[in-house]
Every structure is written in structure tokens, then in C-alpha cells.
Amino acid sequence: MSTDEQSSGRRHPDRRVLLRAAVAVPAAGAAVAGTAAVPAQAADAAGPSGGRFDADSPRFALAVLPDTQYLFDADSADPAPLRATFRHLVTERAAANIAFMTHLGDVTEHGTEAEIELAADTFRVLHGRVPYSVLAGNHDIRSSTDDQRGGSAYLSAFGPDRYRSMPTFGGASPDGYNSYHVLRAGGRQWLVLALDWRVSEQGLAWAQGVLDRHPALPAVLTTHDIAWSGDDGEARLSDHGQRLWDGLIKGNDQVFLALGGHYWPPGRTVLTNDAGHDVHVHITNYQDRYYGGAGMIRTYGFDLVRGVVDVETFSPWFLARDPAARSPLAAETLELTGPTDRFTLDIDFEERFAGFAPVPAPKPRPARAVMPRGTLAYWRFDASGTGAAQRPGAPLPDGTVVKDLTGRGNDLTVRRLHSSGAEALTWSPEHHRGQPAHASLRFDGGQGPDRGAVLTTADGAALNSEKFPRGYTIETFVRLPEPFEGNHDWMGILSWEGRNGDAGKTTGWSPLEPTCSLNLSPERFLQFVVYPHRQDADPTSWSHAVPVGRWMHIAVVNDGRRTVMYVDGSRIARNPAQPSTGIATLGKPFVLGGTQFDERFGQGFYGWMGDTRIVGRPLPVREFLTPLG
Incomplete structure (x- = not known):
């Protein structure tokens, strides 16, 4: 005032x-005071209509779940934090308009059949309620191999058969370790690529084929290892990340966001692709935090009207507890607000996507079409x-x-x-x-x-x-x-x-x-x-x-x-x-x-x-x- x-x-x-x-x-300066108001009209609904995910709302969220390996570690496993995260996503799906969840790999610590089975059972809380993708991290399979490794406990539990009933599932690579999803949100379709910890040349060719078959879809690339960061929060491509950048990301303007885990601390950077456009590269990993990260989730809140993506990081498991009953470390870790954990990306979506999915400009309308009675x-x-x-x-x-x-x-x-x-x-x-x-x-x-x-x-x-x-x-x-x-x-x-x-x-x-x-x-x-x-x-x-x-x-x-x-x-x-x-x-x-x-x-x-x-x-x-x- x-x-x-x-x-x-x-x-x-x-x-x-x-x-x-x-x-x-x-x-001179003007004096402004309230005038009598016309009785208020009904406000816009606070959330999606009908209590369901609204695919046409310009506001929606992508949930990102990083390394959960310390929650599935042999006989010290404790899936309770992850179950709380999944219950939160299911319960809040309508209110937060959550379109999809993607796991960034290292689901388990050793990739044993017992660990994988416990993790797969935990995911049943989410299954059929919120669509999701899971990719292999180096702890889920033999880390010396790429996506041509053949069978594994991970593939049996988190391979293509797990996603076939999901309406978002688009398909998987022949080896089964790479998959893609097409989701409708914000009134348009989006592509999520979930790539193995080590993508082979065959895997890169498959991913390129997916992009080629969906040339007008903005894409989010997820993988386990793409970048690392120092304490300054500035992400830098890892050796494998550089390979992905050179072989897939920088030449495909559709990819505007690339997410990885594996390393800590978290970090972020913006790279410029061959089309001269920004690509946001983020590390999301909290396994080093109290209670193995406690099922920490990150939400990317897209707002197509404001032209922003609002990013937040929190633990639903800790947040659900009575504040008086939270331990000191739980209270300290329940929500992260540092510059690499809570931030806003400014993205002019129409301009950023114009090179591959231009929005047709409305044509002029004749005068006779806009002169109603009176x-x-x-x-x-x-x-x-x-x-x-x-x-x-x-x-x-x-x-x-x-x-x-x-x-x-x-x-x-x-x-x-x-x-x-x-x-x-x-x-x-x-x-x-x-x-x-x-x-x-x-x-x-x-x-x-x-x-x-x-x-x-x-x-x-x-x-x-x-x-x-x-x-x-x-x-x-x-x-x-x-x-x-x-x-x-x-x-x-x-x-x-x-x-x-x-x-x-x-x-x-x-x-x-x-x-x-x-x-x-x-x-x-x-x-x-x-x-x-x-x-x-x-x-x-x-x-x-x-x-x-x-x-x-x-x-x-x-x-x-x-x-x-x-x-x-x-x-x-x-x-x-x-x-x-x-x-x-x-x-x-x-x-x-x-x-x-x-x-x-x-x-x-x-x-x-x-x-x-x-x-x-x-x-x-x-x-x-x-x-x-």
C-alpha cells in the first residue's frame, strides 16, 4: 500500500x-480505499474438479523419487518411509494434481531377490493409483554391465510387465531395461524417458527412435547417473552424463529437463543444446540424509500460465507425524529449503517448445463473426x-x-x-x-x-x-x-x-x-x-x-x-x-x-x-x- x-x-x-x-x-498521489463490493461470485475451484487428476488443468506436478537403497538393505530394511511417501502421493494426487512419479534408480542396496521383492511389494501402495516409472541403478543390477546384461531380479520385478496396465506406458526397449511413458497433463502430452544406469549403443538408438516417433512431445529424461555436484550446488556432467548429452540430449530439442540421482549433494545447472535452448540438469539424491533420506520426494510443480516450475523437496513420512512426537533429526529433515532443494524455474513453455511443437497463432476473425446482437x-x-x-x-x-x-x-x-x-x-x-x-x-x-x-x-x-x-x-x-x-x-x-x-x-x-x-x-x-x-x-x-x-x-x-x-x-x-x-x-x-x-x-x-x-x-x-x- x-x-x-x-x-x-x-x-x-x-x-x-x-x-x-x-x-x-x-x-498528486492518489488515495485508495476500499469501495463497497459486489457480492462475491463463486471462486475458481481450489483443485481439480471431482477429486480426480485433471489432465487439462494448466497446473500439475511431476513427482521425483531418488535413491531408496538404504531402505531396502538386507535385514536392516525398513520400507515404512516409502510406504508413507506413496500414500501421500495417492492421497494428494487430486489436490496437488500429480500426473506421474519417476524413480531415479538404486531402489535397493544389493539388488538381491529378497530386497527387490520387498521393494516391489512396497510399490503396490502406488500401483494402479498413480502412474510411475522405475529405472535400474548400479545397486540394483551388476554395476559393471549395461542394459544388455540379460535377466535379473530387478528386471523380473520392475521390467515392462509391471507397467503394461498403466495408461501412460508407451513401451520398453527389447532388453526391457529402458522404458517410456506418455502422459497427458496441462492439456497436452509429455514424454518421460526412463533410461538404464548404463545405456548401451542399442539403448541410445532405441531412445532416439522413441523421440523420433513422438517429435512434438516435450521430454523429461530420467536416469541414475548424469551429473555430480560439489558443495556449491553447481551440477557438472559425469562421464556417462556427457555421453548421454553428446549422444542423445543436446541434439534433441524436445528434452528440456534431465534428472539423475546416484551422487550427492544435490545440484543443478542449465546447459545449452544444439538449438540454442536451455536444458535443465538436476541431481536429486538424499540417501546421505537422516534415515536414508526417509523416502524424500521432490515435486516439480508445472504452472503453464505463470510459465514456471516450482520445485519442493520433503519427507511425507516425517510430515505426517505429530510435531510433538518428531525426533530432533526428523524435525530438521522433514523439509529441505536450500537453493538446490526448493527453487523455481522460469520457462516460457510456448517459446521453449516452439521449435518442435509450435502453437499455431490464431487467425484474424472477420468483423461479422464478432458483432453479436446489440x-x-x-x-x-x-x-x-x-x-x-x-x-x-x-x-x-x-x-x-x-x-x-x-x-x-x-x-x-x-x-x-x-x-x-x-x-x-x-x-x-x-x-x-x-x-x-x-x-x-x-x-x-x-x-x-x-x-x-x-x-x-x-x-x-x-x-x-x-x-x-x-x-x-x-x-x-x-x-x-x-x-x-x-x-x-x-x-x-x-x-x-x-x-x-x-x-x-x-x-x-x-x-x-x-x-x-x-x-x-x-x-x-x-x-x-x-x-x-x-x-x-x-x-x-x-x-x-x-x-x-x-x-x-x-x-x-x-x-x-x-x-x-x-x-x-x-x-x-x-x-x-x-x-x-x-x-x-x-x-x-x-x-x-x-x-x-x-x-x-x-x-x-x-x-x-x-x-x-x-x-x-x-x-x-x-x-x-x-x-x-
Whole structure:
């Protein structure tokens, strides 16, 4: 909260400063206090619907289980910690949206039949409930051999037959020691390669074949030995890891994450593959910790919306105990929070996967496809709106007409403010991904001296006098520049000209402010203020601080009773409960790119603006201009 917010008891930010400053005075800090809220709508479900794994949710987790060998060590074996880990994965699968679990090898200490049988029995807690993969570590088989070693107790228990009933199982190499799984999560398919402790040339060829048959699937490679780390936490490829890197990973852009155990302490690094893209290489191993690692699990929490993978490491066995009953070492080890145990990877998934699985860009949509019943005005800045193709960066001269594509005659005409030059308004091909037209206008408004450009309807246009008695939906696409330089406090985005006092309104700070406007505060809060047609009131909606450098879709919806603002299809918090019916328009022009005070423009809008539409009724989110909203 800003100092001004803390010091003010006003009902909402002082938009009066907005309009006065827009003409003559640099804006002072705005006071922000809570306004009356519209009764809350139902929140998004906290977890996957129906209590089951949700393959379409953009948030899901990959669980990684490293060396468990000290829990299966001859007559000192104790599978209890691992059973607790598996019960946790089963119990929490829906809440954490766990897609898959992968074991990194060294299931047992000696690879004896007794140890393997006990481990295989322990895995039954998980079997049929959470899909998983297991690969051989050097303690599970004869360590001097590669995947052509032939039969073993490990292969009998953890070979292909174990996974055939799993819907994720894709197949295994002829020797049985390498396998792959295809899982659906985050609305797409992913590949998990589980490779032996020592992959032969035949095994590498098999793995390459799997990647070749699934060329559009992002892949996670798991193996026992890939990298080691010192106490600095910086992972370095081992000799075998270098062989995997050279022979498989670096030439296959699909592999973006490679995980191994075997060594401790844990570590991580980022390598660059032949395509110039990042590959994250991690060591996960806690067998050296108290109680042989106590079934320590690591979760990789993918969030495709935020573009991150949140990594956490903990022991469900210790966490499940009564805190008062935890031993000192259990309390110390139950959750690891060091920089190699708990961290976040920033991954732009669309960009990272574009080389092998590009997301098709949405095609432009014709105007007729986005003008539902009740559309009163629709403007776009491609050739259909401006009348001709434009050149990127080319100024739109004063007098340029942007057509109202509804045919209702609400055309807009360009004019610059004050002594602004050509650069105050230029054409751009940039656009919101979900925008119907692939074009926008770049406004270069600002204070000191006031500058900018506006587009206004003509005198007598039908929209100038529309009162919206049955409600309205006003939408636009906006992008603020990054960095957001200069003084742009309280700049206007769109408005109607005129003074609310001329409409007989008495509730506002000044009768000189317009009857309706969408503006941006110094804190980058969107402000929609309206003087209703029916009530003597000035209900105002306030958004959160909106981002710079990113397109957003803004919608204001009024149902004839009250107004709600949406940003990117998400209902904001501060929408007034105050009744609001219609807009007290005065027959004066509608404006894009600025807001008046006392019928004078100060600074203009600073940023990009795309398609803008006004509908004379409330629209549900599913009918907004962007199908992504």
C-alpha cells in the first residue's frame, strides 16, 4: 500500500486530480480505499474438479523419487518411509494434481531377490493409483554391465510387465531395461524417458527412435547417473552424463529437463543444446540424509500460465507425524529449503517448445463473426477499419477515418492534441493473441508538455447520445510500454466528452469531469468511472496494478443495475455495489485515446490499443472479444 493510500480515508482514488492534472497540473498521489463490493461470485475451484487428476488443468506436478537403497538393505530394511511417501502421493494426487512419479534408480542396496521383492511389494501402495516409472541403478543390477546384461531380479520385478496396465506406458526397449511413458497433463502430452544406469549403443538408438516417433512431445529424461555436484550446488556432467548429452540430449530439442540421482549433494545447472535452448540438469539424491533420506520426494510443480516450475523437496513420512512426537533429526529433515532443494524455474513453455511443437497463432476473425446482437459500435485498425493496409510505424494523419464496422455510422476521426507531432499516433501490427484483428494503434501521449492523439466520433453520431438503459459491454485491448517511461499519471484510455454537471449530476468532486471514462492511475490501477443515466451517482471500479509490456483485454459490463470490470476475462475485486443504470451521455463525441476535464484534453494515452467494441447489453465472459478470456 502506498503512503497516500495509508493516509487517506477517501472512498476511492481522487480522480478529480486525474482530470485537473490531465489539463494543467502534475498529478498528486492518489488515495485508495476500499469501495463497497459486489457480492462475491463463486471462486475458481481450489483443485481439480471431482477429486480426480485433471489432465487439462494448466497446473500439475511431476513427482521425483531418488535413491531408496538404504531402505531396502538386507535385514536392516525398513520400507515404512516409502510406504508413507506413496500414500501421500495417492492421497494428494487430486489436490496437488500429480500426473506421474519417476524413480531415479538404486531402489535397493544389493539388488538381491529378497530386497527387490520387498521393494516391489512396497510399490503396490502406488500401483494402479498413480502412474510411475522405475529405472535400474548400479545397486540394483551388476554395476559393471549395461542394459544388455540379460535377466535379473530387478528386471523380473520392475521390467515392462509391471507397467503394461498403466495408461501412460508407451513401451520398453527389447532388453526391457529402458522404458517410456506418455502422459497427458496441462492439456497436452509429455514424454518421460526412463533410461538404464548404463545405456548401451542399442539403448541410445532405441531412445532416439522413441523421440523420433513422438517429435512434438516435450521430454523429461530420467536416469541414475548424469551429473555430480560439489558443495556449491553447481551440477557438472559425469562421464556417462556427457555421453548421454553428446549422444542423445543436446541434439534433441524436445528434452528440456534431465534428472539423475546416484551422487550427492544435490545440484543443478542449465546447459545449452544444439538449438540454442536451455536444458535443465538436476541431481536429486538424499540417501546421505537422516534415515536414508526417509523416502524424500521432490515435486516439480508445472504452472503453464505463470510459465514456471516450482520445485519442493520433503519427507511425507516425517510430515505426517505429530510435531510433538518428531525426533530432533526428523524435525530438521522433514523439509529441505536450500537453493538446490526448493527453487523455481522460469520457462516460457510456448517459446521453449516452439521449435518442435509450435502453437499455431490464431487467425484474424472477420468483423461479422464478432458483432453479436446489440453491437452498437466496433472499430479495428486493420485494412477493414482504416480502409487500406498500413506500414508498421507509419503515422496515421489527422483526418484519417476509422470505420465503425457495424455500419451504424459511429466512425472515428484522428486528430492530434496540442502541438503533438506525427509520432503521437502510428500504426502497428502488434496485437493481443486473442484479438480478432491483427493490428493496433501506438499512442505516444504524455505530460510535460501535454501531448497525444485522440479518435472521436462525429457530431451527431448515434453513439454520442446512447443512454444504455438495458446495460452495456465496453471492451478494448491495451498494452502498456515496457519500460513505462515518462509522466503518464491519470491518462485516459476512452471516454465520452462533456461535463457531468450539464447532465444534472451533483455527486462528483467536480461538475466538470466527463460522464464516463476509463483511465489509469499513477499506480497503474485501471479506473472506470460512470455517471449513470438514471441515478445521481458516480460509481467507480478499480482494478489491481496492471502489467507493462503485455497485452490485456479490458471489459466493463453493466447489467442495468451495477457495473463489473474484467481484466483478461477475470472479474476484479473492487466493483461498486452502488446502483448504476445507463450512461448520462450528452450527445457529445465518444473518444479513444484520452479523457477531458472541462471539455479540454490534456495528455493522451501512452501505449498500444487494439479492437474496441461497444454492445448495448451485458455480455457473459464467453462472448467477450477474446476467446482466451
